[in-house]
Amino acid sequence: MGPIFTLALKDLRLLWRDKFGLFWVALFPLLMALFFGSIFSGGGSRAGNMKIALVDQVRTDQSARLAGKLAAKEVLAVSPMSFDSARALVQKGKLAAYVLLKPHADSSESFNPFAMPPIEIGVDPSRKAEAGYLQGMVTEAWFSLVQERMSDPAETKQWVNQGQDALLTDTTLPPDQRAVISRLLGSLGDYVSMTDSSGTASASPFGSAAISVVEIAVESSGPRSPFEITFPQALAWALLGCTLSFAVSIVTERQRGTYLRLRLAPLTRAHILAGKGLACFITCVGVSSVLLLIGMLIFDVRLVSPLGMLLALVAGGICYVGLMMLISVIGRTEQAVSGAGWAIMLVMAMTGGSMVPLMFMPSWMLSLSNFSVVKWAIYAFEGAIWREFTLTQMMLPVGILIGIGVTAYAVGVSILVRTDR
Amino acid sequence: MDEARVMITASHLHKRFGALTAVDDISFDIRRGETFGLLGPNGAGKTTTISMLAGILAPDQGSVRIDGSQNPMQAQTRLKIGNAPQALALYEDLSASENLFFFGRLYRLSGARLSERVAWALDLAGLTERRRDAVRTFSGGMKRRLNLACAVIHNPPLLLLDEPTVGVDPQSRNLLFERIESLKRDGCTILYTTHYMEEAQRLCDRVAIVDHGRLLALDTVDNLIARHGGKSVIEAELERLPDRPADLPGDLRDHRLRVETDCPLQDVAKLADSGLRFLTLHVHRADLETVFLNLTGRRLRD
Numbered sequence: 001m002g003p004i005f006t007l008a009l010k011d012l013r014l015l016w017r018d019k020f021g022l023f024w025v026a027l028f029p030l031l032m033a034l035f036f037g038s039i040f041s042g043g044g045s046r047a048g049n050m051k052i053a054l055v056d057q058v059r060t061d062q063s064a065r066l067a068g069k070l071a072a073k074e075v076l077a078v079s080p081m082s083f084d085s086a087r088a089l090v091q092k093g094k095l096a097a098y099v100l101l102k103p104h105a106d107s108s109e110s111f112n113p114f115a116m117p118p119i120e121i122g123v124d125p126s127r128k129a130e131a132g133y134l135q136g137m138v139t140e141a142w143f144s145l146v147q148e149r150m151s152d153p154a155e156t157k158q159w160v161n162q163g164q165d166a167l168l169t170d171t172t173l174p175p176d177q178r179a180v181i182s183r184l185l186g187s188l189g190d191y192v193s194m195t196d197s198s199g200t201a202s203a204s205p206f207g208s209a210a211i212s213v214v215e216i217a218v219e220s221s222g223p224r225s226p227f228e229i230t231f232p233q234a235l236a237w238a239l240l241g242c243t244l245s246f247a248v249s250i251v252t253e254r255q256r257g258t259y260l261r262l263r264l265a266p267l268t269r270a271h272i273l274a275g276k277g278l279a280c281f282i283t284c285v286g287v288s289s290v291l292l293l294i295g296m297l298i299f300d301v302r303l304v305s306p307l308g309m310l311l312a313l314v315a316g317g318i319c320y321v322g323l324m325m326l327i328s329v330i331g332r333t334e335q336a337v338s339g340a341g342w343a344i345m346l347v348m349a350m351t352g353g354s355m356v357p358l359m360f361m362p363s364w365m366l367s368l369s370n371f372s373v374v375k376w377a378i379y380a381f382e383g384a385i386w387r388e389f390t391l392t393q394m395m396l397p398v399g400i401l402i403g404i405g406v407t408a409y410a411v412g413v414s415i416l417v418r419t420d421r
Numbered sequence: 422m423d424e425a426r427v428m429i430t431a432s433h434l435h436k437r438f439g440a441l442t443a444v445d446d447i448s449f450d451i452r453r454g455e456t457f458g459l460l461g462p463n464g465a466g467k468t469t470t471i472s473m474l475a476g477i478l479a480p481d482q483g484s485v486r487i488d489g490s491q492n493p494m495q496a497q498t499r500l501k502i503g504n505a506p507q508a509l510a511l512y513e514d515l516s517a518s519e520n521l522f523f524f525g526r527l528y529r530l531s532g533a534r535l536s537e538r539v540a541w542a543l544d545l546a547g548l549t550e551r552r553r554d555a556v557r558t559f560s561g562g563m564k565r566r567l568n569l570a571c572a573v574i575h576n577p578p579l580l581l582l583d584e585p586t587v588g589v590d591p592q593s594r595n596l597l598f599e600r601i602e603s604l605k606r607d608g609c610t611i612l613y614t615t616h617y618m619e620e621a622q623r624l625c626d627r628v629a630i631v632d633h634g635r636l637l638a639l640d641t642v643d644n645l646i647a648r649h650g651g652k653s654v655i656e657a658e659l660e661r662l663p664d665r666p667a668d669l670p671g672d673l674r675d676h677r678l679r680v681e682t683d684c685p686l687q688d689v690a691k692l693a694d695s696g697l698r699f700l701t702l703h704v705h706r707a708d709l710e711t712v713f714l715n716l717t718g719r720r721l722r723d
Contacts, residue, residue: 002526003526003527006523006526006527007527010512010515010523013515013519014512014514014515017514017515017555018514256508256509256510256513257506257507257508257509257510258510258511258512260477260506260508260510261504261506261510261524261571262527263477264475264476264477264499264502264504264506265499265524265527265528266496266497266499266500266527266528266529267496267527
């Protein structure tokens, strides 16, 4: 075992000194996990707000309250301004839309407690989705305002009195309409006075929606956070980086003559390849473990099955050592091996769930992913992290990984031996 | 030859790569303590021959015997061989001493003995001051010296040097020659392949001339020159013509005399004794380049 450890130590030292290689092996997978984890967890939500202008031409207490309700919405970034400025900014594409609150054109509407004031939404014709979304937001804000008004008897009484006063001075309404509105306001005033004298002043004369939020923990298994999806992917990327790094190192040694020098030493070819394999295995398991530890300590990634994870790491290491051996003999130059290696691995990563998480894959893609080694590695890691695999369930991905690894290693070695002659 | 005195026996070696015959029936013995040169142009089959001797390539026919062992791939045999490949077989991101420690460990050295050998090898390569520097920062000559040092870290009785001075400046080349001569003085048997005839002439006790995979001639440098080099030539410009120019040996044109001879020094002495005065005098001795030219009709570096 002495020469094998000596060879492995040399390779680990060389990897440590190759900062660029180390980036692909360790840092790149971590960045992938953090980047996609942050995106899926909705980090930086304010960045996605719809920017709109609010133009208040009514300037009443009600319109100010409506503007306040729109501004309070998280999904909107509201800037009050004049109509001309708002229109100009929308035209230049600096704002998604403007919301213009206009005075009632018809005086009869001012006596209707449910009538929304005239509102104009200015938006580019191509942004129909935003226009519809904004329309919904404004409507929701208005009805929320009406509900608040009707929930307070004192405010309702005040509004009824104001309406009755306005009705007395109004000369524009036809007599029959005036009579109907007068009766409505009178009945509403009587009802509010009745609820007020019965000691239920704080209660709404029209009732109010009683909505409460109750927190219920989810009992079914599944990822608790996006990082529980992205960290298994990161582990797969790390294995991929290790594989390619060591595959290229084999062809580098063959090209530069150090492999020949090793062949001239009192070693068998098996020693040399075992040394390379051991270094690759240690790096695979080591980097994966460090990434997993970062996920657990900083990003609250669970480890529901430590033994399962150990099995997954060992099987993943064996599998990718085998792939390393196979990829190292697909070309005779560093460029050929590196290029072909990345091409093969990227296809496997794409179909295997390193880019699109397995749980989001359509069924046809999930079937296709069965042919990718990356899928089985991620599946094994997820099994230990959140899929809560039993050891028996773990045997499927672990067995497939080991099987592929051993086969690939055997094929790779046989090709290497043939080309050595 | 007495088997105890022989370090390497190559017997009827053949090697083909597809349609190309790289080595065609080459046989030779190398004695213990001898520096043996394989001289030939690029592509002559030198590296293929050395690879078969080291057990890297299996000959299609023929056999190799190294220090009594018929299998150069055996670990015990490998321990007796130091090999400096033509390519700079070094780890460029490791330092000089890390390379030496690594190869030393592979040759089963450890502890104080390993440290001692590394210090010795660094001194041999003239790299003690630069031992902690990464090899990638070294000049071509320094890398060549370290390449040699890695080959002898385990103090092997047999050293295979494949074109050890390729791409080296004259100063480093001289330093390499001195180191190889020092190893030779210490009793190391050396097989030296080169296409530089000056190197073979300076370092080798015997030289085998190979071309197109075939061994053309094998002997000491002097014998090869004597047998295949042709006569030496004396060229002299005379101060004045003698009274009887017809008595002079060789060709005389104007004041220039040209004499072909087997004994150039004796003939120069005779001419001087006859009272001739020389304005210029040149003696052109045959060398291995001439030998190769006469044997193949080509120059070594064609």
